Amino acid sequence: MTADGPKNALPPLRLPRRTRRLLCWAFLLLVAAVVADLLTGPGTTLSPVLAVAPMLAGATTRSARVPLFAGAVATAAVVLLELSNSSLPDSVHLTALITVLAATLASAANVVLVSARERELTQVRTVAEAAQRALLRPPPERLGPLRVAVRYAAAAAEARIGGDLYEVVDTPHGIRILLGDVQGHGLPAVETAADVLGTFREAARTEPDLARVAERLDAALAGRAVNERFATAFLLDVERSGGRAGFVNCGHPHPLLRRAGRVTELAPPQHAPPLGLLGLIGGHYRAGGFDPLPGDLLLLYTDGVSEARNAADRFYPLARRLAGLPATSPGAVLDALLADVGDWVGVAGPTDDAALLALRWEH
Template identity: 50%
Template sequence: MAAGTERPRAPAPPRWLRWLPFGYLAVVLAIEPVTPVDWPVSFLLIALPLAAAYAYGPVAVAAFTVCAIVFEGVLAGTPCCAGRPVGYLWDRHYVANYMCTTLVGILGTILAVHRIRRERTLATVRSVAETAQRVLLRPVPRRLGQVSVETLYLSAAAEARIGGDLYEAVPTAYGVRLLVGDVRGKGLVAVETAAAVLGAFREAAHDEPDLAGVAHRMERSMSRHAAQLPGGEAAERFVTAVFAEIPDDDPVVRIVNCGHPPPVLIHAGRVTELHATSPSPPINLALLAGNGYQVDVRSFRPGDQLLLYTDGVTETRDPDGAFYPLAERVGPWAGLPPRELLDQLHEDLLDYSGGRLDDDIAALAAYRLPDEAGT
């Protein structure tokens, strides 16, 4: 690790887990005096070091081990406790109990060391993933000319926090150009492909005067990238995507849909799914599915809002297995600005799925500002 770089901290254990060994000790001490002499409940203190190992470090686990042995000795050596006529401090069963507690304490200390190392490793992995996400999905400016843009990214894997879903918004001489895409596959392979796609789009968006030309450029770039992959991976590496272009001087939006879920247009309180008149093939499948990219032109006036998203949204299921009805759910939020719209979508997806998302989600909301706000 580079000098001056702070090492990521391991996440703190839940509060109830930190109180667990204290509660366990209190319960054992409470029931020991009221149990018959034939039931030496103090033997349960053997497990105290393990209870501590789930939330504390090795030094604290060693301290809990010593505490457990001391209490075992106190309870064994106290005459007339629970009707005992004499103490059992050095009875062979209790001596064996001390030895077992010591052994479990050593194991608990080792467990605590291992747990802390794993937690620090996980914290480092999360930190690297978050950094990679910030580089890959860099923050999009909230204001691009006469367009207000907001984004949302949710990873189904909390440990990774990054996946193959992607978005981008680029101001160009031809207007604001938007991209939302979904790479086939998961893990680092999908992240690598997403990086290649975003890099190609950021270049092509400025160079190509036509939106279909951007898609063609992406196809060529993706084909070169896939050709470097071993074996049959090239044919399996493709990206569904939707490109949108919002010109500054024309109240329209141009869309190229490459095998992706249809964008949603919010106009005057009405929600419309913009299905492609002639769907275009996913990126890197043009040779198999046809080589044409169809540009659809839709009205997009001041006050209108466009929602682009990945299939993780519409494939979210409720406990009964029903898919998320996006157009129906978005209707009541038609008047919300982009940030509030995406925040509401986020909360509603979690509520609909019972708090469990099975796929990564990326969404982008673009709102054409009224003329007076734009000037």
């Protein structure tokens, strides 16, 4: 015993408003059942109805003490009704008592199991978020002539990490940027994304030719002995002086270039297969290029955005919506687009993960 109370005393129970309201209804049910039982007189009983009270009490709480307390009160009420209604057979009273006790224990056990499951899910989410932070590092907001912003939106709250990937690397050869989408979902897609990012971070610093970087990524995926997957990707090479920018598109949706309120697709010089599939057709990746101007905004995205559908099964009109956005900073543009996509798909929510990366040339 300490000055503050028993050493092993339970912490005070603080219930959410919804739980308190439901608990009040449970006790009102108890009172109503007892009153109705007394008014009906001998020969009938409503005591089995009292089993609903602990079930109702445990419906929205994560503390087993709540249904146990409600069950104790219900049990006391059953005993009270037994004493006041001795004309019924003992088997009826015993059945009501067993029913209330069974409902109490079942409700308490359910609360314990749900709480344990929620704790486990919270731990899994924490690990997934830590893995995502290690895998998808946030880029700097300003790098050379660029202002940079990135957003990653999971299709479900439980799926904090997936096959969409991005990276921004400052190298001796320029600012190298990657955005891609691995085939499939789940841990195999995450494993493939990790391989792509690891290869890109090394090759971007050592290979002066951006097309050669893409071929290194293709070889890394094609050489995997297990978990064979491909990935679409867009690679960008930006000069620190703000001059010509080069790019390689490996089967990825074409980025959108917004210039003076007009949006155009940044099409490659030739169509190329996704990473991991170049060997099926032979040849090499070819780099294209364009001359950015101050104020240009380039949007890189995965198909979780461009293929988002509304209730009428229509695709999200990304180019048209991007052209109409008043926002100019990359972060504000991405926030506005994600909010707009959410409104487009409605209550059904997105069906695929989405990654967006926006670049704005400041000079």
